[in-house]
Amino acid sequence: MIKKNENVTGSILIWAIIILIPLVSFIEKPWETTPSIESSISVVYLGLVSTGLAWLLRFRILKNNGLIFQSQVSYLIPIFGIILSYIFLDELITDKVLTSLLAVLVGLYFVKKAGNKKIT
Secondary structure, eight states, X not given: OOOOHHHHXXXXXXHHHHHHHHHHHHHHOGGGOOOXXXXXXXXXXXXXXXXXXXXXXXXXXXXHHOHHHHHHHHTHHHHHHHHHHHHHSOOOOOHHHHHHHHHHHHHHHHHHHHHHHHHO
């Protein structure tokens, strides 16, 4: 039985909420905090606008280009994260960073290679 991408993603988010709310309540004790109105507005804005737009874009890309394209694009996130953090945040590119970047590229190579074998 094939499920729609929206159903799978919605199911994942619902189960994450079911699991995380009791865990967060136990660990963080949110009833003991009193956030400022500015921080509350910021959290709501980030949750609705930034994350909401990102998810809408994700679903549009998924619908137009498919799941394989979406999974390949997600490999670009750490690569551009390293580059942009070096440029804008003056982050250091250490041996660990280069090793993890190499691991991402090698993984992408093997996924691409396995995908090509199935086609031929």
